[in-house]
Amino acid sequence: MTSQKPAPVRFNPFNADFRHDPYPVYRRLRETRPVHRTMGMWVLTRHAEVRQVLLDRTFGAGLIPELIDRQAGRLTQHNIATIQQLARKSLVFTDNPDHARLRGLVNRVFTARAAAGLRPLVAETAEELVQRAWADSGMDAIADLAAPLPSTVMSRWMNLPDDLREHVTQWTHDIRFLLEPGLMNNADFAHVCDVVQEFADRLGALVTERRSRPGDDLVSQLLAAETGGGDRLSDAEIVFVCMMCFVAGNETTKSLIGNGLLALLRHPEQDALLRDDPGHIPGAVAEALRYDSPLQQTKRVATRAVEVGGELIEQGDQVLLCLGAANRDPAMFDRPDEFDITRGVRSHLAFGHGMHGCLGGLLAELQTEVAFECLYRRPESLRLGSDQLEWQDQSFIVRGLKRLPVTVG
Template sequence: MTVSENALGAGTAVASGSSVTSTPARIRFNPFSADFRRDPYPLYRQLRETAPVHRTLGMWVLTRHADARAVLQDRSFSAGLIPQLVSEQAARLGHRDVARIERLGRKSLVFTDNPDHARLRGLVNRVFTARAVAELRPLVSRVAADLMARARSAGGMDVIADFAAPLPISVLCEWMALPEQLRERVGPWTHDIRFLLEPGMMKAADFVRVVEVVEEFTDALEALLAERRAHPGTDLISRLLAARTAGGDTLTDEELIFVCIMCFVAGNETTKSLVGNGVLALLRHPEQAALLRRDPGLAKAVVGETLRYDCPLQLTKRVATRDVAIGGAVIRDGDQVLICLGAANRDPEVFDRPDEFDLTRDTGAHLAFGHGMHGCLGGLLAELQAEIAFEHLGHLEPRATELQWQDHSFIVRGLTSLPVVVREAP
């Protein structure tokens, strides 16, 4: 996703307005609580209104759209925190064999800063083009139709387990032309490696498993690279192998492998949650679901409004590399900043009636895919998959059940299950 990326000069206030620099006693920001998982938006609203820029849990928490957008586009805020946290957590747990996963962090687009980021992005962008993603529409439609055919045959499904989870995995496996014996392993591998996105949640056993999985995944992809070099095709791996800059620069084998691994790790959980959160919003807003049934062309609007209303990636971190004034507070060089994307996307200064799910609104200003140079590389693919999903889902009715929100990640918001009955259109 290409967005304006002008960095702000040293010492510039990236957003104006008053703020509270410590959380009021009556408000406790705890992203690990069950109440926050069920519904974080009342707390976000309180924080925006009373302490939009405040320090808690050893970091600065931002909840206003203007502040979040400004930090995301300011290149002096580093995205390279994860590799450092992996090393620190490994040391705390006495786990030393982490060289490969540390390199995976340092060489992944999600966690790199310039000049590494510009080099990697320049190469990968040659493959992840709007045209290349658009060409995947028939593939995504076929996968979605197959999943829905099974659901109709069964009379119902779990939207998460039976549709939203297998959709992105299947699409990526097809795009990479992975052999069948590898496809059945990719899902479990992706589930294990996701811990790298939140190193603080990793236990000693998690490090052991992640190291094993990354080695297994790397070995499997190394074999594929040799095969695709000898017999290139139109698949994603072949295209990444062929990608080069005007100066002749190419991805190293390990860099290419890391790109493929992170496609699964970064794209699976968020796309799954985007579809699940969108279905839940439609079930809770039957008048909007009726609009979609009358006009299937609104599927794209469902995607945009879901990304704004209940975005999968709720939180993202940056580290200040200089002193910066934000909303009356001074964030010092080295301070960690937690950007609440879910709060920014419901800021009434940007979105009218922000707590309403409305398919007719303009959602172009949402920050669900980030902003600036770290804007989500796979955003277009996630949008395409979700759009086609909403085109195929048809008439669903909820089964009576208590909603369970996942608790293996505090940055991603998504359901663990969503049972529904599949009806023929009335």
């Protein structure tokens, strides 16, 4: 009697087991179907091919505006002018020459020096949040630290007025649907249109005010950014840069802090090592990015026919790059499924790579480092408050926890 071959592994990001732990599926795909076509797109899971596409500028990143238009047509939504403009003017979704121009201007503000200069602000904010939790002998590390930290830091860097700051977290949460337009139903789409319009109007008024009375805040710095040829960002471009700082930055930073802390608490020897020597904190952040990447997937579209991993990808084909799978590739990382804060990893793809590498990556790392410092420089230890963890299911490209209860011991 002949034994049956095991059924080929299927990539299904909607599956509950995959949401809980995608890495066994990633591993089998890398081994058996590393470049394959499913769900109307190519899915790539090995580090070499994912990096190849990220570095190939003939793969476009401007798929989101097209998907927004397509979903608006299906849902008969017409009030989409502002979200179309947001999509077409955002660094995340633009290709050259627009991307090069915008990046050249924004890079003058988002520098390594600027991120380092924010450390006192980040430290003050994180300490305020952690002290509240310590007073209560525990916390939900997502709601009490990981979520409010990036939102508060960015609001303070922009020097937003209080009446705007109080809306930013909810608006950012609502606008996240723009990163995955296909998930929006008619009510979602209408709501996102309204939120984007209100957010843009409020930020537009702020830009106008800062133009007449500049300070040392982020908005004023973006207004002052200028190339050697005298090019500057328009007011609308500044509005959308600021908006995307929240939309693209908050969820990933929140998830990085939560995923990293969970990995530490699930690996007692690594947790003890970090508590004994906080000098390992930068390594712990880098390993958290590799081991359980907050941004699991990103999409590209081929603008020409090209061979990737032995398969011919045709012009117009969509390509899903599984960053989380690439960061567990044994061809690149020794013992990839082990969490090791002494690994010294430098080649992870958690922030993408190439010209669309994450603009706010340095700030995300800084905030996570400071959050870990606040937690691990105290004498008390942390413990998981529950083994029943729930992963957020409102996004299929971001991996993060809904809650992370921890107790202080």
